Amino acid sequence: MSREQRTIGRRGLLQGGLGLLAVATVPGCGFFDTKPAGSGAQVAAAGEKESPMLKALVDKGSLPPLEQRLPKNPPVIKPLEGKAQYGGTWRSAMLTQEDTQWLWNGLAYEPLVRWQSDKTGKPGYDEIEANTAEYTVDADSKEITFTLREGLKWSDGKPCTADDLLFTLLEVQCDTGLHPDGIYDAFASPDTGKLAKIEKVDDRTVKLTYTAPQPSLLSQIADGIFLREGAYGMLLPKHYFQQFHLKYNKNANALAKKAGVGSWTDLFAQKQNPWTNPDQPTLAPWKVTTALGKGSAVTLTRNPYYWKVDDQGRQLPYIDACRVEVVQDAQVELLKVMNGEFGMQYRNFGTPQNKPVVAQNRDKGGYKIFEVPTQLTNTMIIGINQTHKDPVKRALFANKEFRIGLSYAINRKEIIDAVYAGQGEAWQGAPPKDSPYYNEQLATQYLEFDVAKANQHLDAAGLTKKAADGRRLGADGKPVSVTVLVSESFPDHVEAIEFVKKRWLAVGVELRTQAVSEDLYKERVKANDHDAGTWTSGTFVLPTGTGGDHYWVPTNDGSARYGVGWAQWYQTHGKEGITPPPEVQKQLDLFTKARNEPDAAKTLDLGKQVLQIAADQFYYIGTSSVPNTYGVVKNDFHNVPEQMIEAVAPGIVHPEQFSIGA
Numbered sequence: 001m002s003r004e005q006r007t008i009g010r011r012g013l014l015q016g017g018l019g020l021l022a023v024a025t026v027p028g029c030g031f032f033d034t035k036p037a038g039s040g041a042q043v044a045a046a047g048e049k050e051s052p053m054l055k056a057l058v059d060k061g062s063l064p065p066l067e068q069r070l071p072k073n074p075p076v077i078k079p080l081e082g083k084a085q086y087g088g089t090w091r092s093a094m095l096t097q098e099d100t101q102w103l104w105n106g107l108a109y110e111p112l113v114r115w116q117s118d119k120t121g122k123p124g125y126d127e128i129e130a131n132t133a134e135y136t137v138d139a140d141s142k143e144i145t146f147t148l149r150e151g152l153k154w155s156d157g158k159p160c161t162a163d164d165l166l167f168t169l170l171e172v173q174c175d176t177g178l179h180p181d182g183i184y185d186a187f188a189s190p191d192t193g194k195l196a197k198i199e200k201v202d203d204r205t206v207k208l209t210y211t212a213p214q215p216s217l218l219s220q221i222a223d224g225i226f227l228r229e230g231a232y233g234m235l236l237p238k239h240y241f242q243q244f245h246l247k248y249n250k251n252a253n254a255l256a257k258k259a260g261v262g263s264w265t266d267l268f269a270q271k272q273n274p275w276t277n278p279d280q281p282t283l284a285p286w287k288v289t290t291a292l293g294k295g296s297a298v299t300l301t302r303n304p305y306y307w308k309v310d311d312q313g314r315q316l317p318y319i320d321a322c323r324v325e326v327v328q329d330a331q332v333e334l335l336k337v338m339n340g341e342f343g344m345q346y347r348n349f350g351t352p353q354n355k356p357v358v359a360q361n362r363d364k365g366g367y368k369i370f371e372v373p374t375q376l377t378n379t380m381i382i383g384i385n386q387t388h389k390d391p392v393k394r395a396l397f398a399n400k401e402f403r404i405g406l407s408y409a410i411n412r413k414e415i416i417d418a419v420y421a422g423q424g425e426a427w428q429g430a431p432p433k434d435s436p437y438y439n440e441q442l443a444t445q446y447l448e449f450d451v452a453k454a455n456q457h458l459d460a461a462g463l464t465k466k467a468a469d470g471r472r473l474g475a476d477g478k479p480v481s482v483t484v485l486v487s488e489s490f491p492d493h494v495e496a497i498e499f500v501k502k503r504w505l506a507v508g509v510e511l512r513t514q515a516v517s518e519d520l521y522k523e524r525v526k527a528n529d530h531d532a533g534t535w536t537s538g539t540f541v542l543p544t545g546t547g548g549d550h551y552w553v554p555t556n557d558g559s560a561r562y563g564v565g566w567a568q569w570y571q572t573h574g575k576e577g578i579t580p581p582p583e584v585q586k587q588l589d590l591f592t593k594a595r596n597e598p599d600a601a602k603t604l605d606l607g608k609q610v611l612q613i614a615a616d617q618f619y620y621i622g623t624s625s626v627p628n629t630y631g632v633v634k635n636d637f638h639n640v641p642e643q644m645i646e647a648v649a650p651g652i653v654h655p656e657q658f659s660i661g662a
Contacts, residue, residue, distance in 0.1 A: 050315045051086040054304050064157070066315060069305045071151035075131075078311040079318075079657045083638035088660030090322040090637075091341065093333050095348045097292055097326055102347065103275055104224060107300060107322060108284040109651020112146055112165075112234045115222045117653050119645070128222050132160070132235060132283060132307075141215040141598035147205045153305040154237050154281035165206045167238035169198050171245060172272075173226075177265050185546050186217050190596045213598040216543035224648050236272070237281045244268045283307070285317040285656040298324040308656055317656035334358075337632055340365030343660065344640055344650075346372055346631025351492075352421035355630065367632040374626045375646045378537035379420060380493050381429040381551070381620040382406075382484060382500070385530055387565030387578045392476045393531065396461065400618055405457030407446040407621045409507045410500055416624050419496045423627035429537040429551055429620035430611075437540045437607050442615035454507045463508070472508035481510035485533040487521040493534045496623065526558045528568075533561040537622065542607045543595045546571065552614040553591045554584065562619040587613040636660055 048055060050066045057063035094102050114131040125137065133146040152160040174183050174195055188195050191212035201207050208217070220226070226234045242248035244255065244267050252264035261267050271277050275298060278288040285308075286300035300322040308316045327333050334349040336342060338361040349358070350372070359369060384406075386398040396402055412426040430443035463472040463480060471479040482504075486493045494515050501511040516524070524530050537551050547556030547567075554563035555570055557577070563584070568577025570588050580588065587610055594606035633640045638659045644650065 049309075049313050051302060051318075051320060053087075053320055054302070054315075057304070063304055069153060069157070070309065070315065071149040071153070071307050073149060074307050074309045076311055077308050077316060077654045077657045079659060080639040080641060080653075081659075083659040083661065084310060084312070084314060084318060085638075085659045085661035086318050087320050088318075090319050090655075090658065090660070091325070091343055092322070092345050093325045093327045093336060093342060094298070095330060095333060096328055099348075100275055100292070103292075103298065103324065105648050105651045106655060107286055107324075108274065108282070109224055109648055109655075110283045110285075111221045111224060111226065113218055113222050115647060115652050119647060119652065125218065128218050133165075135218065137218065139598075141213040142210045143207065144210075144214070144217060145201070145205060145207045149307065150204060152283075152307055154283065155287045155303040155305050156237075156240075156281040157305055158237065158239050158281065160235070160237070160283065162200050162202065162204050162206050164238045165235055166198070166200050167242070168234060168236045169206065169208075171247060172236060172241075173234075174198070177246070178268060186214065186220055190214065190592075213596050215598045215603075216545060216595060219541075219543065220545065222648075224651070235283065240279075240281055241268070241271065244271050286319075286322050292326075296326060298322075298326070300324075306656065308654075310657065318659040337367075338365050340367055340634065342632065342634070343637040344631065344633040344658070346370075346629060346649075350629035350631060352423045352627050355421075358630070358632065365632070366636075367634050369630050369632055370640065371643045372629045372631055372649070373643065373645055374628050375539045376536050376626040377431055377539060377551075378427060378429045378620075378622045378624065379424060379626050380490070380496050380534050380623040381537045382532055382534055382623075383561030383620050384482065384532045385528070385562060385564065386619075387528060387563050388531065389528060392474055396463075396474055396480065397531075399461045401457045402461035402463070403618055403621060404446050405454045405461060405507065406504060406509065407454075407618075408448065408450045408457065409454035409503045409509075410621070410623070411449040411503055412447065412624055413449070415496050415499050418499065419492050420624060420627060424624040426623075427625040428622035430615075430622070431540045432625070435540065436604055437611055439608070439611045439615050442611055445615065445618070446621075449503075451507060458507060458509070466508055470508055471505075471510055479510060480508070481512055481531075483512040483514055483531040485521050485524060485530050486513055486515045487518045487535070488515050489518045490534065490536070497534060522558060525561055525564060528557075528564040530561070535559075535561065536626070537620070540607065540611065542603050543597065545595070548595065549591065549610070551620065553587050553610055554580065554619075555588070555591060583613060584617065587617075636662060 054063060058065055111131055112133045113128050113135055116127045116129050119127045132152060133148045136145045146165060148160060148162060148165065154160055169187070172178060174187055176183070183195065189211040196214070197209040199207055221234055244252055244264060246252040246264045252267070256262065256264050256267035259267050261270065271280060274280055274282060274288060275292040278291050282303060285303055285306050287303050288298065289301050290297065290299040292298050302317055302320050306316060310316060330348045334354055337345060337349055337358060362368065384397045384403055386394065388394040388397055416422060416424050416426070426447045428443055428445060428447065430439060431437045458472060462475070465473040467473060467479050474480045484497060486497055488494070497513050501513065504511045521533065525533055540549055540552060542549070547559070550556035550559040550567070554560040554566040557564050557567040557571055560567040563580070565578030566580040566584055569579055590606055590610050594603055594610060597603045597606060638661070639657050641653055644653065
C-alpha cells in the first residue's frame with residue numbers, strides 16, 4: 001500500500017499557534033482499552049496538578065517538580081466530558097504482533113504537527129495544527145520552518161532541541177546508508193529531485209528550503225507517516241541514537257556485530273522500533289515497559305515528562321498505564337469485547353456481521369458502541385492488469401469493452417446481502433458523495449447487473465467465438481480466463497470473489513482464484529506477475545507523495561494492480577516499465593502538477609481532472625460502498641467521542657485526555 005495523505009492547501013503565510021487545543025466531538029477512535037470500573041483511579045488532592053503516582057516520586061526526591069518537567073507553553077487539552085480522574089489501566093488488544101498501527105495511532109501519535117480533532121479533509125492547511133513544534137509555511141510552500149516548544153523534554157528528562165530535529169532529518173531520514181533504496185521524496189524539491197536545504201536557525205528552530213513547492217510535507221507528517229517510516233514523529237532523541245550511528249560512533253559496526261546483526265544500519269533500524277526497544281526516550285503520553293514479543297501483552301506506563309495539560313493546568317495523561325494484549329484471532333478479540341474485558345476498542349471485530357451480537361451484549365459487557373465512519377471507498381475492487389507480460393492478455397485486458405462487460409456481469413446486490421450483511425450500495429472505485437472530489441460518472445457507471453449488456457460489451461471486445469462449453473475464445477484461440485489474486489488478509493474478498501466467479505462464467509469468462517499471503521500477493525504484483533488482483537479502495541487526497549492516489553492514477557508499482565508497467569514508467573521517468581497510452585500520460589502529468597500545487601483551489605481543479613480521466617479509463621471494477629465500522633467503550637471509560645473518523649484514530653482526539661473512573 002502506498003502512503004496516503006490528507007488534503008492540504010495554501011493560505012499565504014501560515015502559522016501553527018500553540019494555544020488551546022480543544023477536543024471536538026467528532027473524530028478519533030481507539031482500539032486500546034482499560035480495566036473495569038474501580039480499577040485504581042484516583043482523584044488528585046485539591047490543587048494538585050499531577051498524578052498521585054508522580055507526586056509521590058516528587059515527594060521522595062526521585063523526580064523533579066512538575067514545573068521543571070513541563071515546557072514553558074504546554075498545549076491545553078480540554079477533557080471531552082469534563083472527567084479528570086487520574087489512574088487506571090487502559091486494557092486493549094492488537095491482532096497479532098503485526099498490528100502495530102494501533103500502537104502508533106493509539107499510544108504514540110505525537111508528530112511535529114498534527115490533524116485537528118474535527119478534521120474533515122477539506123483543502124488547505126487550516127486543519128493542521130502545531131504539536132511538538134510551531135510551524136510556518138511561506139506563500140509558495142517552498143520554505144517550511146519548525147520551532148520546537150521551549151522547555152520540551154524527552155521521557156528521560158533530557159531537553160528536546162533543534163539538534164534532535166536536525167539529526168533526525170539529516171542523519172536518519174536523509175542518510176543513504178539507512179535508506180539504500182532512496183531518500184523519501186518529501187525531503188527533495190520536485191523540480192530537481194535534490195534534497196532541500198536543511199539548516200538550524202537557533203536552538204529550537206530548523207528550516208527546510210525547497211527550490212519548488214513541496215506542499216505535502218505537513219500533511220504527511222500529520223498523517224503519522226514518519227511515525228511508522230523509521231522516525232518517531234520526525235523527531236528522534238540524538239543523545240540516545242547517536243551511539244548507534246557510524247558518523248557519531250566509530251564502533252557502531254562492532255556494536256551491531258555484538259548484537260548479532262550485520263551492520264550499524266541494521267542495529268539502528270532495530271533500535272528505532274519503540275515497541276521492541278523500551279530503552280529509547282519518547283515524547284508520547286506513555287512509555288513501553290514490556291516490549292512487543294516479550295510476553296502476551298505490550299505494557300506501558302505514564303511518561304513523567306509528558307508536555308500537555310488540561311484546562312485546569314493538570315498534567316496529562318490521566319490514565320497511569322496501558323496493557324495491549326496480543327491476540328491471534330479476531331474471534332478471540334470479539335469474545336473479549338462482548339465479555340467487557342476492554343475499555344475501548346475497535347477494528348478487526350467491527351464487521352457488519354458481528355454488530356448484532358456486539359449490540360446484544362452491551363448490558364452484560366458494560367459498554368457502549370460508537371460509530372467509526374470509514375475512509376475506505378470500496379469493499380472490493382478488481383484491478384485487471386493492462387500491462388500484462390503476455391501480449392494476448394495485455395491486449396484483451398486493456399480493452400475497455402472487456403472490463404465494462406465484466407462489470408455488468410457482477411450481481412452486486414447478492415454480494416452486499418451475503419457478504420456485507422446488506423450494508424452498503426453498489427459502487428465503483430470512487431470517492432464518496434461528500435468528498436470535494438466526487439465524480440458521479442466514476443462512482444456509478446456500469447453498476448447494474450445486466451447479462452445482456454455484459455454479453456454485448458464482451459462481444460464488442462472481440463470475444464465472439466466460443467468453445468463447446470460456452471467459454472469465450474481469445475485472439476489465440478484459447479478459452480479466456482482471468483486469475484485473480486486475493487490476499488488472505490481480506491477473508492471477505494475470498495468469499496465475495498466466488499459470487500463474481502459464478503457470474504463471469506455465465507457470460508463465458510472463467511475466473512480462477514488464488515488466495516495467497518499478503519506478502520506473496522505484493523511480491524507478485526510488484527513483479528507484474530498477475531492477471532488481476534483485489535483490494536479495498538482508499539481515499540483520494542491531494543497533495544500527496546509520488547506513489548499516492550494509485551487507485552485512480554498509475555503511480556505506484558506495488559499497488560496499481562491495473563497498470564504496474566505504467567507505474568514503473570512513471571516512477572523511473574521512462575527508463576523502465578511500459579509507456580502508457582497518451583491519455584494515461586496526460587493523467588500522470590496532471591497528477592504531478594496537482595501534488596506539487598500550493599494553491600488549494602488549483603489543487604482541487606487538477607484533482608478533478610485526474611479523476612475524470614480515471615472515470616473515462618475505468619481502471620478498477622468496484623463492488624460496493626464500505627459500511628461504517630464501530631467500536632466499544634466501557635461505561636467507566638470517559639472522554640471518548642460518540643462518533644470518530646478513522647484518520648490516525650484514536651490519536652486525533654487526544655487519548656491523553658481519556659479517563660477511567662465511576
